[in-house]
Amino acid sequence: MPERLQAIRGMHDVLPEQAPIWQHLEDHARAVIEGYGYREMRTPLLEPVELFKRSIGEVTDIVEKEMYAFEDRGGDRLALRPEGTASCVRAAIEHGLLDQPQRIWYRGPMFRRERPQRGRYRQFHQIGVEVFGLAGPDIDLEVIAMTGRLWRALGLADLRLEVNSLGDADERARYRGDLVAHLRAHEPALDDDSRRRLSTNPLRVLDSKNPDLAPVIAAAPSLLDYLGEASRAHFDALCAGLDAAGIGYSINPRLVRGLDYYNRTVFEWITDALGAQGTVCAGGRYDGLVAQLGGRDTPAVGFALGTERLLDLIDTSAIATGPDAYLVALGDAAAAAAPALAERLRDAVPGLKLLMHCGGGSFKSQFKKADRSGARLALILGDEEAAAGTVSCKPLRGGGEQRTLGFDEAVALLREARAAR
Known part of the structure; x- marks a missing residue:
């Protein structure tokens, strides 16, 4: 008998009885997002490795450890996309879409070679939104309000919103120096991962899930104290807009994003129902990425939500899976x-x-x-x-x-x- 083949670890089949639940989520997401005037973009699964090195950063876990990268028969260095934003930026530059503001959305599989666990797979799926050419806090508010509307459409009530500002590059650089000094003063208490990040991406130490580091992180300086006038005004306007819209939130000065390209507004929607993988949607502003990838200076903001994590939260009892x-x-x-x-x-x-x-x-x-x-x-x-x-x-x-x-x-x-x- 031939050896029976199985799916690759961390990559899962969506069976016919499960597909209607995926469709339920995707249909609601499409309806909500397109209700705000956004248009869909579809990009390839394969991209040049350099795209992700230049956008995500060469010294991030994604590029160093997790990305599926290989050389094809023609000698090109390719990667299965680990996230969607860089591909959307590349496509927008390549096809000349940035002469005017663009509101786009995407969906599809992403790939990272991580240790599979609940809510974290090697092939996972995201639905995301990207906006190019709009610099104000009003568009930040719009994408956050959009996600809140989607949760209501899906009947999800137990998600909480956390927001923060990472400031601009010079503000973040001043903060980084003081943060590194603080962390080095407590270096004996750091774990190996945090010590490694001290010289590569120290802000990620603030995102550590190691409970032993909680006192060190709590005592760290707050990035909000380093914001200049423009960054502070942007963040205050966003918070005022959330208040006016009746969207509950908390300010988390330790909230950072795992990718290098973010600045100013960052946000996450979090649940306690999924254990350690509690973030179901995350995003923020990345005003420098378009220029970093060869385009002209273009403000941008977006988010991505994890399809599998949301599916774990949806009440499926009322979703019809059979024919009429x-x-x-x-x-x-x-x-x-x-x-x-x-x-x-x-x-x-x-x-x-x-x-x-x-x-x-x-x-x-x-x-x-x-x-x-x-x-x-x-x-x-x-x-x-x-x-x-x-x-x-x-x-x-x-x-x-x-x-x-x-x-x-x-x-x-x-x-x-x-x-x-």
Whole structure:
């Protein structure tokens, strides 16, 4: 027997019974995001390695340890994208999209070779938003409000918002020097990872999940004390906008982002329901990245949400995973008429999910398959119904009597079933 092959560790199949839940999330995300006037962009999974080195930073964990990078047969150094922002920036520059403000969104798989655990996979999926060409706190507020609207659409109530400002490059540089001095004064208390970051990305020490470092981090200087007038005004305006919009938040001066390109506004939506992987959405402003990747100076802001983490929070009990109706045919004449009836019903009811039985079998076996399909209705077509132009409808969920209906009546019933999903 040939060896049975399995999926790569940390990369998962989405099975047919799971796909409707993904679609539920993606459909709500599309509706909310496009309701703000954003347009979808799709970028390749493979990009030049240099794109991520220049954007994320060569001395980050993502580039040093996690990125899937390789040389192809032509000698090009390529990488599976570990995040979406750099690809969107590259595409916007390459196709000349930055002559005017752009609001775009994307979705799809990302890849990082991490230790698989709940909420952290080697192939994971994100939905993200990027805005180019708008510099004010009003657009920062818009993308945060958008995420809050999505949580409401999905019925998620237990997410909390944390915000911070990383200031501009010169402010962050002054802060970095004082932070490093503080951390070196407590170096014996640091773990190996934090010691390594002292000379590469010391702000990431503030993001450490090691509880032993909590006293050192709590005593560290606050970046908010280093903000200049413009950065402080930007952050204050954002907070005032959140207050006016009724969006609850807390200011977390230790909140940093794991990627080098962020400045000024940063934010995260966090839950306590997922253990250590509690951040389900994160983003902020990255005004220098476009120029860093070869474009002209362009202000930018965005976010990405983790699809798998959100799926763990969604109540799936009310999400219909089966078809609207299952068509059973009994008798030779009925079997011959069933395909034409199914097509007429699909034409008459936009979006109808109608599963037609194929392969024959007894009434009992067909009806068992109808019930197992998860359909709300069974449509039963016998030879007499086929001759009379009628069909019998029996509810499979929620009770109700079987009825024989004409075509127009059956269409009305199926439209009601669609509307109830």
